[in-house]
Amino acid sequence: MTTVIRKGRCQLATWLERREARYVVLRVICLSSLIAPADKRTPEERLTESLTEVRTRYVDGRLTEREFEEELSRLLEVEQKM
Structure with a gap:
């Protein structure tokens, strides 16, 4: 995955996390976890x-x-x- 795409996915996931914290419906769907790139760090x-x-x-x-x-x-x- 290119750096630009990874950065964009991270930004989108962060935006979604903020909305999920605010709106219960979005929290249930949990889109941010689907969008965020996998963290390969230990x-x-x-x-x-x-x-x-x-x-x-x-x-x-x-x-x-x-x-x-x-x-x-x-x-x-x-x-x-x-």
Whole structure:
């Protein structure tokens, strides 16, 4: 799959996810999961990427210390379940 098509599918899936969060009918159909390209990363790779993203957002000032700690706690809970 080309990068442009993959990016377009990701954008469409994100748009659908927002609508699904708002409208129950769309949530039941769950189109976003059909549109989104398959994620070929391992759970460990996804976790590492998420941790890096949270740290970057904190360093850039986009998260307060409290928000950073909450996100970090949530990610560490996910890691413990793996």
